[in-house]
Amino acid sequence: MSQEIRASSDASVPIKPLIESAIRAELRMLDLALERTRKRVLDFETRYSMASKEFESCFESSEVTAYLPSP
Numbered sequence: 001m002s003q004e005i006r007a008s009s010d011a012s013v014p015i016k017p018l019i020e021s022a023i024r025a026e027l028r029m030l031d032l033a034l035e036r037t038r039k040r041v042l043d044f045e046t047r048y049s050m051a052s053k054e055f056e057s058c059f060e061s062s063e064v065t066a067y068l069p070s071p
Contacts, residue, residue, distance in 0.1 A: 007019065
């Protein structure tokens with residue numbers, strides 16, 4: 001599926017470089033967010049000595065409470 005966006009401006013400054021710059025900045029922000037998420041996942045896996053896939057399996061089978069600290 002192809003989509004097209006058209007933008008126009010009465011300003012004397014070309015708009016295409018501004019849009020491209022904004023898109024690149026947003027992509028950088030998304031990359032940083034993904035890297036932070038990867039680090040948080042790795043920290044979790046290290047802290048609980050459990051891979052994310054293993055946690056997911058335990059969570060889906062309601063066994064995750066076995067890994068929670070006692071009150």
